[in-house]
Amino acid sequence: MGDDADGDRVKGSVAVVTGAARGVGLATVQWLRARGVRVVAEDLSADVERLADPGAVEVLVGDVADEETAVHAVRLARDRFGGLDVLVNNAGRTVNRPLVDTTLADWDDLVAVNARGTFLHAREAFRQMHAAGRGGSIVNVGSYTCTVGLPEGSAYSASKGALAQLTKVIALEGGPHGIRANVVAPGVVETDLLNDVRPDGRAYLRSFGPLHPLGRIAQPEEIAEVIGFLASARSSFITGAVVAADGGFTAA
Template sequence: MSIDTTSGLQGKVAIVTGAAGDIGRATVKLLRAHGVNVIAEDINPEVAALSKEGKVAVLIGDVSMEDTAKSAVEKAFTQFNRLDILVNNAGRTLNKSVLNTGLDDWDSIMAVNARGYFLHCREALRVMIAQGSGAIVNVASVVSVVGMKETAAYSASKGAIAQLTKVLALEAGEHNVRVNAVAPGVVETNILSGMVEDSRGTLAGYGYQHPLGRVAQPEEIADVILYLASPRASFITGAVIMADGGYTAQ
């Protein structure tokens, strides 16, 4: 594998949650291209395919469980002897009006999108604060800052991620640990699989809502994640970076 050393990430170690999904998989591959060793975590057993990338250790587990977060950090040390980067990317979506949102709907979305991020941040920060360095990148959404119909649980969970990011940036800053979030607009992925017949086609159809006239590709979000995780973003912390094709500028 040809390694790009220009990002300053060569030899670093990262945990990427939701690694079997489109954005997660693109992020793992991009990190590897920059010489980062990766713990690829997902509840989906298909994440095992990423081990073929080399210097990728796989963890199959539920992101919302405390033991999974602890195991991810432990595996980083077992496999690679350190932890420098956490990318919280695992997520679920839900398109229901608030009147049609059941308690189980609410709790399941919050468990993955809010509790899962909290647990992984907490366990990663135990290590990063002790070593005096580290970077966390949380994947939020445009709905963490603007409203959208029929997304009550999802929007609330993503808003929680944005606020968690800011609080942790304040708590960890003096220890040289940066915490940021990327807030994508619509991305062409399979996140709606099982909800609609053609997830990618359905999502691509929302391009007209973005001033750029299209939706994002997973690799474009991975590029922002890489930047925020790298020394190039050394003076950026507590930020929610809008990678939304101009959606929130309207």
């Protein structure tokens, strides 16, 4: 990874970002582009197509849980931009239901996106990074539920716990090849994540502000800053870590 003028040390890199159409994913694409990173922006929603920028941003509409989507994303990075240095596994879903009301479909849907999708993209990225021999950084976007439980969030908590363990294994296997892997574990972030399930999605998320010692929830750009740090050579001796960006939520 090359150095850039303002010291972020990512300029000239190539990244794949999943869940790129909105929220933390969109903020991450913007952070990377501002620092000269070429990006494959992937999302299930066709809204991601508005990010297309020839020579700078390639877009891919696909299901993160589909193996071919992961293969295609890494192939796009290699064929259009010459390789892959950074993977940001950001795509995710949530369902908030008591354990006894959680259906098999709820469980399967969340595990497919949050765990299987992360595994597939990390596997394909690792293969490319290893083959190229120039190392790389895999950043998985988790949650405070990587380390603590969420009442009425059995499937979500389990999927994010799996993501944390997967990341540690990637770090162990990747270390000898210069491939780092870390988790960003946000607290509640103001996004459109719940808009499909309740009309007051953003307001509902903001209501969790008092549960964070800082007294508020995060903005997507704040999480993107942490992702960018872990993606860059600034964090060159950090791997296998679960990095809390949760306003102090898990400090108690």
